[in-house]
Structures are given as structure tokens and as C-alpha cells.
Amino acid sequence: MGEKITIEDVAAALGVSKTTVSRAISGKGRIGEATRSRVLEYIEQNNYRPNVVAKGLAQRRTYNVGVVWPGDTTLVDLPFFQRCLVGMSEVTSGYNYDIVITLVTGDEITNLKRIIENHKVDGVILTRTLIDDKSAEYLKKSQIPFVAIGASLDDDIITVDNDHFDACRELTSILIGKGQTKLALIGGSQNHMITRIRYEGFVSAFAQAGKKVDESLVFLNQGNEQKLTEIVKHLAAKKVDGVICMDDQLAGYIMSICRTLKIRIPEDIRLASFYNSHMIENAIVPVTSLNFDDRKLGAVATRMLMSLIDGEKVEKQKLKDYEVIMKESTK
Numbered sequence: 001m002g003e004k005i006t007i008e009d010v011a012a013a014l015g016v017s018k019t020t021v022s023r024a025i026s027g028k029g030r031i032g033e034a035t036r037s038r039v040l041e042y043i044e045q046n047n048y049r050p051n052v053v054a055k056g057l058a059q060r061r062t063y064n065v066g067v068v069w070p071g072d073t074t075l076v077d078l079p080f081f082q083r084c085l086v087g088m089s090e091v092t093s094g095y096n097y098d099i100v101i102t103l104v105t106g107d108e109i110t111n112l113k114r115i116i117e118n119h120k121v122d123g124v125i126l127t128r129t130l131i132d133d134k135s136a137e138y139l140k141k142s143q144i145p146f147v148a149i150g151a152s153l154d155d156d157i158i159t160v161d162n163d164h165f166d167a168c169r170e171l172t173s174i175l176i177g178k179g180q181t182k183l184a185l186i187g188g189s190q191n192h193m194i195t196r197i198r199y200e201g202f203v204s205a206f207a208q209a210g211k212k213v214d215e216s217l218v219f220l221n222q223g224n225e226q227k228l229t230e231i232v233k234h235l236a237a238k239k240v241d242g243v244i245c246m247d248d249q250l251a252g253y254i255m256s257i258c259r260t261l262k263i264r265i266p267e268d269i270r271l272a273s274f275y276n277s278h279m280i281e282n283a284i285v286p287v288t289s290l291n292f293d294d295r296k297l298g299a300v301a302t303r304m305l306m307s308l309i310d311g312e313k314v315e316k317q318k319l320k321d322y323e324v325i326m327k328e329s330t331k
Contacts, residue, residue: 007021007022007025010039010042010043010046013042014038014039014042016035016039020035020039021039023036024036024039024040025039025040025043061122061309062119062120062121062122063096063097063098063122064097064098064099064100064120064121064122065088065092065097065098065099065100065121065122065123065124065125065302065305065306065309066099066100066101066102066112066115066116066120066121066123066124066125067085067088067099067100067101067102067124067125067127068102068103068104068112068124068125068126068127068128068135069081069101069102069103069104069127070103070104070105070127070128071103071104071105071106071108072105072106079277079294080275080277080294081127083294083295083298084127084149084294084295084297084298084301085099085101085298086295086298087294087295087296087297087298087299087300087301087302088125088298088299088301088302090299091298091299091302091303091306092302092306095306097122097306100115100120100121102114102115104135106134107134109134109135109138112124112135112138112139113138116138116139116142116144121144122144122145122309123144123145123146123147123305123306123308123309124139124144124145124146124147124305125146125147125148125149125301125302125305126139126146126147126148126149126150127149128149128150128192128194129148129149129150129151129152129159129192129193129194130191130192130193131153131190131191131192131193131196132191133152133154136148136152136154136157140154140156140157145305145308145309146158146305146308147159147160147301147302147304147305147308147314148160149161149297149298149301150193150194151164151193151194151196151197152193153193158304158308158314158315158316159316159317160297160300160301160304160316160317160318160319161297161317161318161319162292162293162297162318162319162322163318163319163320163322164194164197164198164201164274165197165198165200165201165204166201166320166322167201167274167290167292167322167324168197168198168200168201168202168205168274168290169201169202169204169205169208170205170324171244171272171274171288171289171290171324172201172202172205172206172244173205173208173209174324174326175241175242175244175270175272175288175330176205176206176209176211177209178330179241180241180242180270180330181209181211181241182214182217182238182239182240182241182242183217183240183241183242183243183244184217184218184219184235184240184242184243184244185199185202185213185217185218185219185243185244185246186219186220186222186228186231186243186244186245186246186250186254187199187218187219187220187221187222187245187246187247187250188220188221188222188223188246188247188250189220189221189223190220190221194246195220195246198246198274199218199220199246202244217235217238217240219231222250223249223250225253225256225257228250228253228254228257229257229260229261232254232257232258232261232263232269233261235269236261236263236268236269240269241270242266242269242270242271242272242330243269243270243271243272244271244272244273244274245271245272245273245274246273246274246275247273247274247275248273248275248276248277248289250273251271251272251273251287251289254271255271255284255285255287258271265285265329266285266328266329266330266331270329270330270331271285271287271288271329271330272287272288272289272329272330273287273288273289273290274289274290275289275290275292276289276290276291276292276325285327285328285329286327286328286329287327287329288325288326288327288329288330289325289327290322290323290324290325291322291323291324291325292319292322292323293319293321296319296321297319300317300319304317
């Protein structure tokens with residue numbers, strides 16, 4: 001028989017019902033062990049591959065997982081999400097699952113609601129966590145299995161993330177150890193959990209060194225280039241030891257502003273970033289930064305979700321394999 005045999009073909013060849021074949025394949029329902037073995041042996045010998053739609057109906061599964069992608073993603077953010085997605089795809093393919101991407105921007109979660117209410121996915125991965133997290137709240141109420149990449153204030157949410165706290169603390173501690181104690185910190189939205197975690201790591205490094213953070217040098221909710229220009233002028237006038245940006249997009253802005261203002265890095269101002277990407281990897285002055293394995297992060301999140309879908313107990317995870325990369329920008 002060819003590769004495209006059907007469940008009816010298997011039933012006819014073995015003289016059993018289609019229901020018996022279906023039960024043997026799914027492993028569910030009452031069926032004798034001898035019959036199950038006979039069916040499984042036959043389909044293996046004849047290269048039978050059950051139709052995914054039919055299998056999904058039998059097992060009440062869609063064989064899809066949803067991935068929630070932030071709608072406000074910039075070109076600079078894309079590499080992180082792309083690398084995560086590659087890791088996710090490597091895992092889902094092994095389970096014969098496909099990925100459905102849905103965009104969510106802020107509190108507008110209509111797209112997410114549609115794929116859940118139309119039963120298009122068996123589980124969901126959130127790729128960003130927020131302080132006020134409407135997506136996570138909705139998914140909890142819907143009782144669908146989901147995993148969030150990032151930290152959460154809700155202990156009931158299953159999360160996985162890189163250890164940003166320890167990584168940011170370690171990088172800051174290295175700079176403090178080099179005598180750079182007058183450090184400015186520039187970050188993005190305070191509604192993002194990652195902003196809070198990175199800030200806490202920064203503060204912890206100062207506490208370990210027996211020093212206090214100068215809060216007048218901390219600038220959060222930043223992203224406007226004109227405002228950042230004024231901040232850079234202010235920091236240069238105050239002769240800070242260095243500037244740490246919470247992400248590579250902000251670091252890119254600061255480098256561009258410094259070039260315009262004729263401020264030299266690292267001679268006039270040192271610069272570091274709590275995240276590394278191609279944007280700063282190829283900078284004229286290589287930037288001290290933190291490196292994480294985003295592909296692994298996506299893969300781990302997906303394996304956790306597949307376990308939840310299978311009804312298994314899953315614990316939160318924090319990935320420790322980050323790397324501090326010291327470069328010319330902080331010399």
C-alpha cells in the first residue's frame with residue numbers, strides 16, 4: 001500500500017472497526033492490548049500517518065500553539081522575537097504542532113481573544129510581560145495552558161526568563177569595581193516587567209558595594225530622541241562616569257546623539273547596555289553589554305507549554321547562561 005492509506009484502509013485490512021483503529025492510535029478508550037499491538041504494527045509497516053485534522057478531532061486538539069507578539073515591536077526589537085521564534089519552531093515541529101502568531105498592542109487584546117474563543121490553539125506563549133498585564137489576566141480566566149516569557153507579579157503564572165537580575169547586577173558591579181560609581185541609568189517603559197527587573201539588578205549592585213544609587217541619574221520611560229538629547233547634555237555637564245542603557249535601542253540612540261554632540265565614547269562618557277544585538281555589535285566603538293541565548297529561551301518556553309498541554313505539572317524557570325561582554329566603550 002502507498003503512503004496515503006487512510007484509517008478506513010487500516011480497519012478493512014485488519015477486519016476491525018474504524019473506532020478500534022482510532023483508539024489504538026490515540027491510546028485512549030477500551031481496546032485489548034493484542035489488538036492495539038496489531039494495529040500499531042500494521043500502520044508502522046505501511047507508513048500510515050494519521051490525518052492531523054482527524055487526529056485533532058479525536059483528541060480534541062488543534063495541534064497549534066499561539067504566540068503573542070507585541071504590536072509595538074520595533075525593527076530593533078525584531079531579532080529577539082525572531083530568535084525566540086526559531087527556538088519555538090524547533091520544538092513545535094517535533095510535536096507535529098504549528099505556530100499561530102497574534103499581535104497584541106497594550107490593552108487591545110481582540111486578536112488574542114479571537115484565537116482562544118474560536119478554539120484555534122491548544123496553548124499560548126506570551127513573549128512579553130507587563131505590570132498591568134491584560135493578556136495574562138485574560139488567559140488565566142480562559143483557563144487555557146500558557147507560559148509567559150519574562151517575570152510576573154502573579155505567582156500563579158508559569159514563567160520562564162533569562163536571569164536579568166543577576167546579569168544586570170553583575171555588569172553594574174564590574175563597572176563599580178573599576179571605580180565607575182557615578183553611573184546613570186536610562187530605561188524604557190515602567191509598565192514592562194523587564195524594566196523593573198533590570199532596575200532592581202542595578203540597585204542591588206550598588207547595595208553590594210555599600211553605595212547608594214543617585215536617583216537623579218535614573219531616567220525611565222525614555223524613547224524619545226529629542227528628550228534623550230537633553231539627558232545626554234545634562235549627563236555630560238555632570239561629568240558622570242558612565243551611562244548604562246537598559247536595551248540596545250536606547251544604546252543606539254545615545255551613540256548617535258553623542259556623535260552629533262561631539263561627545264566621545266569612552267573618552268568623554270562611557271557606555272554600556274543591558275542587552276546585546278547586531279545594532280551595537282557592529283558599532284564603531286564596541287559596546288560593553290549582556291548576551292543571552294534567545295533561541296534557547298524560546299525553545300524552553302515551548303517545551304514547558306507542551307508539558308502543560310499534556311496535563312503535566314510545570315515549574316517556573318530562570319535561565320542562568322548569560323554572558324557579560326566587556327568592550328571598549330567602558331574603558
